[in-house]
Structures are given as C-alpha cells and as structure tokens.
Amino acid sequence: MTATLIWILVALVAIGVYLSWTAGRLDRLHVRMDAARAALDAQLLRRASVAQELATSGVLDPAASIVLYEAAHAARQAEEEQREVAESELSQALRAVFEAPAQVEAVRDAPGGEEAARELAEAVRRVPMARRFHNDAVGAARRLREHRKVRWFRLAGHAPFPLAFEMDDEPPAALVERVS
Numbered sequence: 001m002t003a004t005l006i007w008i009l010v011a012l013v014a015i016g017v018y019l020s021w022t023a024g025r026l027d028r029l030h031v032r033m034d035a036a037r038a039a040l041d042a043q044l045l046r047r048a049s050v051a052q053e054l055a056t057s058g059v060l061d062p063a064a065s066i067v068l069y070e071a072a073h074a075a076r077q078a079e080e081e082q083r084e085v086a087e088s089e090l091s092q093a094l095r096a097v098f099e100a101p102a103q104v105e106a107v108r109d110a111p112g113g114e115e116a117a118r119e120l121a122e123a124v125r126r127v128p129m130a131r132r133f134h135n136d137a138v139g140a141a142r143r144l145r146e147h148r149k150v151r152w153f154r155l156a157g158h159a160p161f162p163l164a165f166e167m168d169d170e171p172p173a174a175l176v177e178r179v180s
Helices: 002-056 062-077 080-097 101-109 113-145 148-152 173-179
Strands: none
Touching (some): 002 062, 062 080, 101 173, 113 173
C-alpha cells in the first residue's frame, strides 16, 4: 500500500514538473514572440519614417512624393486591425515610385540623396527579415498551444492566440539591386 502511494506521488510530481516545464517553455515563446513583434514594429516604423522623409525632401517628383507620403503616413497612423493593409500599401507605393532605375538614380544624384536611398534600401530590406522572425515565433507558439496538454490544463493562461503578420513586403527591385 505504501509503495503504491509513493509511486502515485512520484508520478504526480513528474507530471507536475513536466507541465511546469511546458508552461515555462510556452511563456518563453510568448516573450520571444513579443520581442519579435517589437522588432517588426520598429522596422516598419523606420521604413515609413524614411519613406516619409524622402517624400518631403523635394528629391522626388510631386506625384511620386504625394503617393509615397500618403502611403507612409497611412502606415504610421494605421490602427492595429488595419496595419497589415496599410503596410502592404506602403510596399506597393515604394515599388511604384522606385520601379524604374532612373528614379533611384535621380534620388541618388540629389544632394543628400545617396544617403537617403541607402537608408531606405536598408529599411525595406530589414522588414521581410523582421516579419519572418516574428512569424516563426508565432508558428512555434501556435504549434505548442495546439497540443492537448496545453489546452486541457490551460497552460497558456489568458494570453491571446498568436497571429502572424501577413503583408506584402517585397522591396522595390531597382532600389535594392542598386545598393547590393
């Protein structure tokens, strides 16, 4: 009788330790996901800021400046529910403005344009990487949260189900090719 109770107690402690380890792992994944989201937000804000600066610098023609400024402003001011759409529209505006290598060369030839073009190229190159890191962290957290043990024992607590950030983040080819 005593041996049976000891084995039951050992099994319960082992299960408790395993569940605690799983909850800790899930918590670390949520922290990683939050850090990746903060990095993504920073890169998106940097891209929009650089695009907005370039649009107001007078280097671009007026039509391109207006298109780029409005898309960058909308991306910076977008509510969380509309953020993916606004960021995708900024990507499309960047591709439209910088689809021709001549436009990139015109920006580079202007005073301060070389640095502005380089900064914009770096910003548009970093957004896909930051989005990929964020979505990888979201995928890992989702996979763990879908396990039965996590659902049955409510190890995720009240944390919202992680959502990937889906947007069009293809950089303008003429801008990225020239900098590479």
